[in-house]
Amino acid sequence: MQASDIMTTQVVSIAPDSSVYDAAKLLADSKISGMPVLDDTGGVIGIVSEGDLLRRVETGTETPRRSWLAQFIAPTRQLAVEYLKERSIRVRDVMSAPAVTVDESAPLTAVAELLGRKHIKRLPVLRDGKLVGIVSRANLVRALASCAPAQLDAQPSDEQIRAAIMKELQGQRWALDADDLIVTDGVAHCWGPIRSEEERQAILAAAARAPGVKEVKDHLEYPVPFTPM
Numbered sequence: 001m002q003a004s005d006i007m008t009t010q011v012v013s014i015a016p017d018s019s020v021y022d023a024a025k026l027l028a029d030s031k032i033s034g035m036p037v038l039d040d041t042g043g044v045i046g047i048v049s050e051g052d053l054l055r056r057v058e059t060g061t062e063t064p065r066r067s068w069l070a071q072f073i074a075p076t077r078q079l080a081v082e083y084l085k086e087r088s089i090r091v092r093d094v095m096s097a098p099a100v101t102v103d104e105s106a107p108l109t110a111v112a113e114l115l116g117r118k119h120i121k122r123l124p125v126l127r128d129g130k131l132v133g134i135v136s137r138a139n140l141v142r143a144l145a146s147c148a149p150a151q152l153d154a155q156p157s158d159e160q161i162r163a164a165i166m167k168e169l170q171g172q173r174w175a176l177d178a179d180d181l182i183v184t185d186g187v188a189h190c191w192g193p194i195r196s197e198e199e200r201q202a203i204l205a206a207a208a209r210a211p212g213v214k215e216v217k218d219h220l221e222y223p224v225p226f227t228p229m
Contacts, residue, residue: 003111004104006143007125007133013038016045016092020056023048023091036124036131037095044124044131046097053094055086062086101126102135108143111135149211156212158183164210172206174199181207186214194222 012030014023016037027035027050034049055062063082065071071079084093102111102123114123115137125133156164162183169175180192188207194200200220207216 001108001143002104003102003106003108003123003125003135004133006108006139007104007135008139009133011036011124011131011134013131014048014091015039016090016095018091019089020053020091020094021089023094024053027053034122036099036134037091037097038131042130044099044101044126046092046095047099047120047122047124048091048095049121052085052096055082057086099124103127104132108140112140115140152212155186158186161186161188161210161212165207165213168206168209169203172202174202175206176203183213186212187217188213188215189217189219191219192221194220197222 012026012032012035014026014035014037016039023035027033027048034047034051036044037046037048039045063086088094100114100118100120100123102114102125104125104127111123115121122134122136124131125135162181165181165183165188166178174194176190176192180190182189182191188210190203190207194203200218200222203220204216204218207213
């Protein structure tokens with residue numbers, strides 16, 4: 001899947017010269033936490049979100065006043081930015097810019113990587129540089145919900161279940177040895193030594209993903225029992 005498959009196409013946006021009060025009302029009325037800021041040509045120049053409106057003098061949530069020494073040594077640019085965030089009435093002064101965007105053809109792996117690496121909740125989606133949608137963490141969660149396995153027409157054989165588990169484990173350094181996995185009547189039995197509790201959880205999770213598995217039995221050993229020479 002790609003961004004265009006899961007994006008929201010009905011996008012609420014705002015102009016940079018709108019007031020912060022209009023932005024706050026639009027966010028509240030639309031029940032959203034952020035929206036793109038568009039210039040006169042429809043280009044995305046920033047994002048204004050709840051986080052950009054947290055520190056405001058009107059609500060008494062501005063940054064606590066510094067000591068005279070901290071005020072003296074703070075870079076003047078930083079002081080000016082704080083003033084704008086807390087007191088400017090224009091969206092252009094409080095928005096987060098430049099906006100991080102993604103093309104509509106971007107794979108979901110790229111979308112998830114950007115959201116995680118940039119620590120953001122939403123990405124404007126562009127087509128030829130113009131806004132066509134927005135993709136958020138919530139959209140990714142909905143996509144996951146749609147991926148629930150379909151009901152099987154027939155129960156796979158034990159051999160098929162075992163093969164599916166071994167395929168899932170393929171390439172993992174913590175994977176079970178082939179001889180340590182037994183499937184009987186749809187129940188997967190996992191045996192053998194492991195090096196951590198995290199390996200245990202990963203092996204059991206991999207086994208549980210196999211279509212048709214009814215239950216996963218944990219016979220894994222950690223720490224490995226000591227056997228005297």
